[in-house]
Amino acid sequence: MENKENTQHTKLKRNMESRHLFMISLGGVIGTGLFLSSGYTIHEAGPIGTILAYGIGAVVVYLVMLCLGELSVAMPETGSFHVYADRYIGPGTGFTVAILYWLTWTVALGSEFTAAGLIMQQWFPHSPTWIWSALFMAVIFVSNALSVRFFAETEFWFSSIKVIAIILFIIVGFLAIFGVIHVQGTNHAPMFSNLFKDGLFPNGFKAVFTTMLTVNFAFSGTELIGVTAGETKNPGKNIPRAIHTTLFRLIIFFIGSIVVMSALIPWQKAGVNQSPFVLVFKSIGLPFAGDLMNFVVLTAILSAANSGLYASTRMLWSLAHEGMIPLKYAKTNSRDVPMIALCLSMVGGILALVSSVVAASTVYLVLVSISGLAVVIVWMAIALSEINFRKSFLKSGHTVDELKFKTPWYPVVPWAAFIMSLLSCVLIVFDPNQRTALFYMIPFLILCYAVYYGKEYLKKHRALNVDK
Numbered sequence: 001m002e003n004k005e006n007t008q009h010t011k012l013k014r015n016m017e018s019r020h021l022f023m024i025s026l027g028g029v030i031g032t033g034l035f036l037s038s039g040y041t042i043h044e045a046g047p048i049g050t051i052l053a054y055g056i057g058a059v060v061v062y063l064v065m066l067c068l069g070e071l072s073v074a075m076p077e078t079g080s081f082h083v084y085a086d087r088y089i090g091p092g093t094g095f096t097v098a099i100l101y102w103l104t105w106t107v108a109l110g111s112e113f114t115a116a117g118l119i120m121q122q123w124f125p126h127s128p129t130w131i132w133s134a135l136f137m138a139v140i141f142v143s144n145a146l147s148v149r150f151f152a153e154t155e156f157w158f159s160s161i162k163v164i165a166i167i168l169f170i171i172v173g174f175l176a177i178f179g180v181i182h183v184q185g186t187n188h189a190p191m192f193s194n195l196f197k198d199g200l201f202p203n204g205f206k207a208v209f210t211t212m213l214t215v216n217f218a219f220s221g222t223e224l225i226g227v228t229a230g231e232t233k234n235p236g237k238n239i240p241r242a243i244h245t246t247l248f249r250l251i252i253f254f255i256g257s258i259v260v261m262s263a264l265i266p267w268q269k270a271g272v273n274q275s276p277f278v279l280v281f282k283s284i285g286l287p288f289a290g291d292l293m294n295f296v297v298l299t300a301i302l303s304a305a306n307s308g309l310y311a312s313t314r315m316l317w318s319l320a321h322e323g324m325i326p327l328k329y330a331k332t333n334s335r336d337v338p339m340i341a342l343c344l345s346m347v348g349g350i351l352a353l354v355s356s357v358v359a360a361s362t363v364y365l366v367l368v369s370i371s372g373l374a375v376v377i378v379w380m381a382i383a384l385s386e387i388n389f390r391k392s393f394l395k396s397g398h399t400v401d402e403l404k405f406k407t408p409w410y411p412v413v414p415w416a417a418f419i420m421s422l423l424s425c426v427l428i429v430f431d432p433n434q435r436t437a438l439f440y441m442i443p444f445l446i447l448c449y450a451v452y453y454g455k456e457y458l459k460k461h462r463a464l465n466v467d468k
Contacts, residue, residue, distance in 0.1 A: 020152035023159040024307065029221045030162045030253060031304040035275055035297045038258060041214050042270035045207040047195040047262030053208050054254050057215035060424070061222050062247040063417035064379045066407045067386035068226045069243040073405035074389070076235035080226040082318055085381045088388035091456075095324050096448040097381045100374035102315040104220070105308035106345060107371040110352025110364075112305040113137055119298045123291075133353065140305045141346055144313065147335045151310055158303035165296040166253050169277060173260030176284045183264060183283050192263050202267065210431035212424040213372060218254070220375040221304075222246060223382070227311050240405045309345055316341035324452075369437040370444050373428075376421050377445075383418035387411055 042050045068081065077083045082101065086094025116136045117129035124132075143154045175181045179189025201207065225242050232238055261276040264283055270276050275297065281289030317338040320330035332338050355364040390410055393403075400406060407413050428434040 020156055023156045023163075024152065024224055029219055029250065030159070030166065031218075031221065031300050034166075034218055034254060034257060035277055035293075035300055037214055037218055038254075038261065039270045039276040039279075041211045041218075042258070042262055042265075042267050042276065044203060045211045046198065046200070046202040046267050047258075048200045049203070049205070049208045050211070050258050050262065051255060053211050053215045054218075054258055055251075056208075056420070057212065057219050058247060058250040058254065060216070060379070060417065060420045061219045061250060063413050064382055064421070065222055065225070065243045065246045067383050067414045067417055068223060069240055069405045070403060070407040071382070071386055071389055072226045072239050073236050074393075074403060076232065076239070077318070081223065081378060081382050081385065082315065083322060084385035084389065086322060086324075088385040088392065089381060091324075092449045092452045093381060094322070095319070095452040096445060097378055098315050098319050098324070099448050100370075101378050102312045102319075102345070102348070103367070104371040104374040104378075105312040105315075106348035107352045107367045108308045109305055109312070109345075109349030110354075110356055111368075112301045112308065113349065113353050114356055116298060116301045116305070119294050119301070122294060136302060136305065137346070137350070140302065140309055141342075143306055144309050144342055145337055145339065147337060151306065155303060155306050155310075158299055158306060161299045162296065162303060163253075165299075166257060169280070170252075170256045170260055172284065172286075173257075173264060173280060176280075177260065177263045181284050190263055192259075194263050194266060195259075198267070206430060209424075209427040210434070213376070213428050213431075213434055213437070216376050216379075216421075216424055217372055219250070221307065222250075223375070223378060224307060224311060226382070227314050236404045243405075305349075309342070309349065312345035312348065313338060313342045316344055365436075366440050369440040372434075373425055373437050373441045376425050377441075379421045380418050383414045383421065386414045387418075390414075 038050075041053060045053055071084050072080050075084070082094050082098035084094075085097045113133040113136055114129070117131075117133035120132040121127060121129050144151050172181065176183050177190055177192070183190055225239060257277075261270060261280055264280050265276060269279070275293055277296075278290050278293045281293060286292070316325070317330050317332075319325045320327055320341065329341050329344065330338060331340055352364070352367060355367065386407055390400075390407070394400070425438070428437060
């Protein structure tokens with residue numbers, strides 16, 4: 001009776017519509033990685049190098065999404081990729097993937113709340129940052145606590161603002177490139193001369209690869225489709241639809257924006273002091289450019305925090321649901337929200353925020369380094385899970401035709417996704433600024449496996465003692 005009751009109070013409901021999934025998969029990618037970090041990438045790799053880096057990144061993400069598509073349609077589970085890693089790679093890997101992904105979003109929560117407070121301080125210079133951070137924490141917590149439907153609706157509108165802003169940015173940018181709108185300081189249409197005038201790779205071809213981690217960070221969030229799978233209506237129809245448009249959306253929004261920025265701003269000036277979006281709007285004399293983009297960036301930050309709290313909560317719920325941590329963390333309330341997991345994830349975000357202020361050069365640096373690589377490791381786990389799932393599926397007597405969504409060109413696609421993700425991790429060895437991320441990540445991975453197998457050993461040891 002008790003187990004039945006526990007199961008009833010740990011289930012999640014399928015309340016997300018296709019429009020919610022579409023906007024979450026789109027908005028999950030469009031965040032500070034595009035609005036702020038893209039300037040750094042242009043400055044480091046040059047215009048053509050950045051377009052190439054984002055192009056490679058888009059292909060890697062799309063390959064990973066094709067793998068995730070087959071898995072999440074065949075087994076639509078909340079916290080999906082950690083469950084797949086558990087079943088098709090090993091329970092230690094499943095546990096480690098969940099912890100890494102939870103940590104990624106928890107650290108992101110801390111930085112998003114800080115960034116939101118700093119943006120509000122630009123409009124209200126005499127107000128303390130922490131008040132705004134606390135206010136936004138309350139807003140995001142309530143958005144997640146009311147119901148999954150309320151979260152999805154909030155995220156739908158946050159994402160809509162970002163998408164409209166980027167579409168307008170690209171349209172206005174191309175009008176300026178072709179001389180329809182005048183660019184300050186020029187007497188003719190800029191066209192695309194800024195892209196090539198200092199050579200194809202002004203800082204060398206190596207810069208394309210050393211910026212790949214930044215690019216991967218910018219693309220993190222696409223895998224949210226997998227996290228939402230257990231709460232999506234008709235996953236067999238809606239998940240493939242969202243995945244098939246991924247590459248197209250990434251090319252339009254990311255590469256379209258990069259082309260506009262690179263054509264209108266000399267690459268040496270991009271990303272040094274402020275968002276390249278603001279620089280572009282200022283160059284065409286758009287009034288209130290700074291305020292306008294700050295509003296859009298604030299929306300992007302709140303959207304990322306909203307998605308981040310949702311993702312980290314569902315990861316804890318999934319860990320508990322799979323028996324890797326106590327079942328009480330999977331308990332849901334009358335609105336089908338796992339409140340204990342939600343509160344724990346919120347506390348994790350607050351601790352990350354505190355560490356960014358109190359121990360920025362030690363604890364927070366380690367957390368950021370680990371979370372930067374974590375998403376790429378999650379992508380590798382998704383690709384490997386797909387390889388092993390297909391083998392297991394066929395071995396058990398099934399045929400490929402039974403799958404509602406098939407990863408095309410198997411096993412080429414999953415192996416390409418795995419190898420390209422692995423390379424983007426390994427290649428940061430050549431960048432002294434990012435090399436430390438590997439030095440922190442490797443011991444952390446060993447620690448996660450040690451914790452899991454140590455826990456399992458103690459569990460078996462206790463069971464043996466009880467039997468005796």
